[in-house]
Amino acid sequence: MTSTLGISRPGAADLLPPTLQTIPEAIGKNIAIARRRTRSRIMAVVKADGYGHGAITVARAAVAAGAEWLGTTDIAEAARLRAAGLTAPILTWLNPSGVDAEAAATGRIDIAVGSVDELEALLAQHSPAALRIHLHLDTGMAREGCPVPEWDALIAGARQGERRGKVRVVGLMGHLPLADQADPEANAPAVSRMRRAGNAARAAELDVPLTHLAATSGTLTDPATHFGMVRLGAGLVGIDPSGTTELHGASRLTAPVVHSATVEAGTPVGYGGTYVTGTSTNLSVLPLGYADGIPREISPDASVEIHGGRHRVVGRVSMDQIVVDTGADHVPLGTTATVFGPPDGVAPTIRDWARWAGTIPHTIVTGIGPRVNRTIA
Numbered sequence: 001m002t003s004t005l006g007i008s009r010p011g012a013a014d015l016l017p018p019t020l021q022t023i024p025e026a027i028g029k030n031i032a033i034a035r036r037r038t039r040s041r042i043m044a045v046v047k048a049d050g051y052g053h054g055a056i057t058v059a060r061a062a063v064a065a066g067a068e069w070l071g072t073t074d075i076a077e078a079a080r081l082r083a084a085g086l087t088a089p090i091l092t093w094l095n096p097s098g099v100d101a102e103a104a105a106t107g108r109i110d111i112a113v114g115s116v117d118e119l120e121a122l123l124a125q126h127s128p129a130a131l132r133i134h135l136h137l138d139t140g141m142a143r144e145g146c147p148v149p150e151w152d153a154l155i156a157g158a159r160q161g162e163r164r165g166k167v168r169v170v171g172l173m174g175h176l177p178l179a180d181q182a183d184p185e186a187n188a189p190a191v192s193r194m195r196r197a198g199n200a201a202r203a204a205e206l207d208v209p210l211t212h213l214a215a216t217s218g219t220l221t222d223p224a225t226h227f228g229m230v231r232l233g234a235g236l237v238g239i240d241p242s243g244t245t246e247l248h249g250a251s252r253l254t255a256p257v258v259h260s261a262t263v264e265a266g267t268p269v270g271y272g273g274t275y276v277t278g279t280s281t282n283l284s285v286l287p288l289g290y291a292d293g294i295p296r297e298i299s300p301d302a303s304v305e306i307h308g309g310r311h312r313v314v315g316r317v318s319m320d321q322i323v324v325d326t327g328a329d330h331v332p333l334g335t336t337a338t339v340f341g342p343p344d345g346v347a348p349t350i351r352d353w354a355r356w357a358g359t360i361p362h363t364i365v366t367g368i369g370p371r372v373n374r375t376i377a
């Protein structure tokens with residue numbers, strides 16, 4: 001590596017930068033597992049940059065493994081998938097700054113509509129072709145989704161819009177509030193609301209080809225929630241919120257050891273000296289900190305893998321670095337440490353990190369910062 005002054009820094013050229021590697025093969029295997037649990041179509045949800053794994057990479061792997069649909073939060077994310085050459089139908093369900101009807105129509109991007117107001121705003125826009133919409137109905141979450149008392153008005157308005165050639169209602173959509181429970185009993189009220197929505201649409205002579213309600217947990221645990229399609233997000237990248245199914249971890253976070261030192265017993269480590277070495281030991285520094293998504297609130301159990309063994313992260317997590325106690329092992333500069341990886345190895349998993357940080361694996365993978373290099377296995 002060469003600095004801006006043109007002076008070479010010996011050794012630095014050999015360091016592999018901190019890297020998040022996405023494993024497409026694991027995504028394919030997770031789709032295959034979902035496929036064995038449902039006869040319905042599968043939408044691959046790749047919002048938040050594919051749960052931090054790269055939206056385009058995850059979408060391509062999912063489509064190659066048989067996912068028929070793609071889902072994102074907004075039109076901008078969907079447009080990036082189109083620009084990358086993905087041709088599957090794409091649904092977007094939250095467009096906070098309003099819908100650009102032109103972009104949606106030209107990109108063949110579907111829009112979820114969750115209120116009469118949203119529908120009217122759409123119908124008021126000019127668009128070069130009928131917009132493909134999904135009526136998003138509140139099935140018990142009180143988040144997005146049209147509240148029950150407004151359903152009939154929304155359905156009637158959508159039917160009108162179809163008659164005028166402004167929209168085509170492609171789907172009816174709900175969302176399960178208990179996304180982390182493997183309990184059909186708990187999903188039953190949402191399932192019956194979804195059925196009620198179907199009946200209301202039929203009564204209004206609105207013929208809707210597709211109904212969809214389930215996300216990963218419903219897909220894996222409750223066939224009654226599957227309807228015509230399931231929307232798989234977390235499950236694609238190996239996270240099972242229901243805790244029932246061993247999925248395949250789809251990423252690996254590595255970093256080089258950039259500094260190693262042998263220290264005496266009684267050495268305070270990091271800001272505040274919250275950890276003091278009990279014996280003479282070796283410390284290794286990794287160039288990843290909370291700015292890169294390493295949670296600052298980890299428990300003392302947190303560890304990384306170096307040379308095939310687990311070593312504890314000690315002292316406070318800094319913005320740019322963490323310190324690892326490697327005991328008797330004086331780790332050479334440039335050695336690769338694995339912060340997390342798939343569950344079949346020695347390295348910790350994202351589930352381990354979530355436990356150490358008191359959070360869910362989703363926040364670990366979506367929190368990896370932009371300084372971390374991205375690769376595909």
Ligand SMILES: *Cc1c(COP(=O)(O)O)cnc(C)c1O
Nearest residue numbers: 045175215216231232233234235
């Ligand atoms: C995020 C999201 C999903 C995917 O949920 P997972 O539990 O990650 O599979 C499905 N539907 C909607 C509306 C979402 O926002």
